[in-house]
Every structure is written in C-alpha cells, then in structure tokens.
Amino acid sequence: MDRTVIAIDGPSASGKSTVARLLAERLGYRFLDSGAMYRAFALLARRRGVAGDDEEGLAELVPEARIELRGERVLLDGEDVSGEIRTPEIDRLVSQVARVPAVRRGMVARQRAAYPGEPLVVEGRDIGSVVFPDARVKVFLDASPEERARRRARESHRDVRNVLEEQRERDERDSRRAHSPLVKAAGAVVIDTTGLTLEEVVERLLALTRDALRSRPGEPSTGSSSS
Numbered sequence: 001m002d003r004t005v006i007a008i009d010g011p012s013a014s015g016k017s018t019v020a021r022l023l024a025e026r027l028g029y030r031f032l033d034s035g036a037m038y039r040a041f042a043l044l045a046r047r048r049g050v051a052g053d054d055e056e057g058l059a060e061l062v063p064e065a066r067i068e069l070r071g072e073r074v075l076l077d078g079e080d081v082s083g084e085i086r087t088p089e090i091d092r093l094v095s096q097v098a099r100v101p102a103v104r105r106g107m108v109a110r111q112r113a114a115y116p117g118e119p120l121v122v123e124g125r126d127i128g129s130v131v132f133p134d135a136r137v138k139v140f141l142d143a144s145p146e147e148r149a150r151r152r153a154r155e156s157h158r159d160v161r162n163v164l165e166e167q168r169e170r171d172e173r174d175s176r177r178a179h180s181p182l183v184k185a186a187g188a189v190v191i192d193t194t195g196l197t198l199e200e201v202v203e204r205l206l207a208l209t210r211d212a213l214r215s216r217p218g219e220p221s222t223g224s225s226s227s
C-alpha cells in the first residue's frame with residue numbers, strides 16, 4: 001500500500017466517529033466512515049422493499065448502489081440521506097444487510113477505491129482486519145456497554161434502557177456474523193474510552209500516529225495499550 005491509512009475499529013457508540021473525524025482534521029487526512037456506506041445501502045434496500053434476510057435480493061442491489069461520501073454528507077443516488085440513515089429503523093436493518101457477503105464485498109471495494117492515493121482515517125468494524133490490513137496504525141476503540149448506551153441515548157434523546165437493548169442485539173450480530181465480524185485486528189492497539197475525554201482519546205491517537213510515521217515504513221506501530 002502506498003498511502004498512510006489509520007484504521008479505527010470498534011463497537012457502536014464507542015466514540016469512533018467523533019474521534020476519527022477529529023483525528024483526520026488534525027492530520028489533514030481524508031475521513032472515511034465505512035458504517036455510513038452500510039447504512040446508505042440499508043436505506044436503499046428499504047426503499048426498494050428488499051428485506052434484510054433476502055440475501056439474493058440484496059446481492060442484486062449491490063451493483064446499482066450509488067453511494068458517495070462527501071465529508072459529513074452521505075449521498076444515495078445523488079440525494080443527501082445523511083439524516084435518514086441515522087434512524088432507529090436503519091440501526092436495526094443495517095447489521096442484517098451487513099452480514100451478506102456480496103454486500104460486504106461491494107462496500108469493501110468502494111472503501112478501498114475512495115480518495116485514491118490520499119492519506120486516510122477510516123472507521124468501522126473490519127478496517128484493520130479486512131479492508132486495510134496493511135494500515136500504518138490500527139486502533140480498537142472500546143467502552144463499556146453502559147457508557148456507550150448512555151452516549152447514544154444522550155445524542156438521540158431516547159430511553160437508555162431501549163438503547164442498551166438494541167445495542168446489545170447489534171453488537172451481537174456484528175460480532176457473531178460469519179463474514180468479517182467485529183474483531184480486534186492483529187496488531188491493533190486497544191483503547192478503552194470509558195472515563196476518557198474526547199480530547200484525551202484524540203491525543204493518544206495522534207501520539208500513536210506520530211510514532212508510527214517515525215518508524216520505518218512497513219514496521220508496525222508499537223504504541224502501548226491502555227487495557
């Protein structure tokens with residue numbers, strides 16, 4: 001690989017998006033939210049009336065899925081769907097469609113083709129393990145389920161118990177699926193963000209990145225793990 005990639009994986013609401021965005025901004029790198037691609041695909045499936053368990057129907061949709069990420073915005077067939085992909089309904093559907101191998105292949109190809117040649121911060125579930133296994137820095141961000149549910153509930157003004165229950169189901173589906181489950185990639189540095197401020201997490205990632213960029217290309221980062 002001839003570009004610098006920082007891979008940030010972890011479960012839902014572990015703080016990945018905010019942290020990855022800030023890190024990209026500080027480094028002057030592009031930011032890629034791979035979950036937004038799966039979400040846009042789930043929305044497409046819903047609009048076309050293809051069910052989450054209809055593997056064949058979903059596979060047929062892949063070639064025609066026109067998904068573009070433009071900074072903060074997500075476009076589906078040229079339409080801005082940034083708000084529509086973040087509803088509880090899409091939360092439920094997305095981890096179902098993300099289990100289908102043909103869907104994953106399609107999204108992974110799009111992720112690898114994004115911003116050719118430019119340095120990237122990419123966040124998701126399988127970035128360090130599957131999408132960019134040669135990433136210069138691999139981080140697995142985690143936080144306790146309760147802390148993650150509290151964060152989500154605060155953001156979405158929902159009841160924390162409902163969020164916790166849905167989150168448990170989604171985590172389980174993401175971790176148990178046969179293809180590219182959520183795992184800590186080999187060589188990933190685990191950071192537990194419970195009790196850490198956003199700034200503390202970003203600082204830690206910046207330090208890891210600087211470290212990795214100082215070491216020789218191809219040499220894995222040797223940042224210390226906090227867990």
Ligand code: C5P
Pocket residue numbers: 012013034035036038039094095096098123124125126127170174
């Ligand atoms: O990160 P976010 O919560 O937006 O991701 C939505 C869903 O997309 C996840 O629950 C997971 O099912 C799927 N996903 C994935 N692989 C990725 C990123 C997201 O399977 N790299």
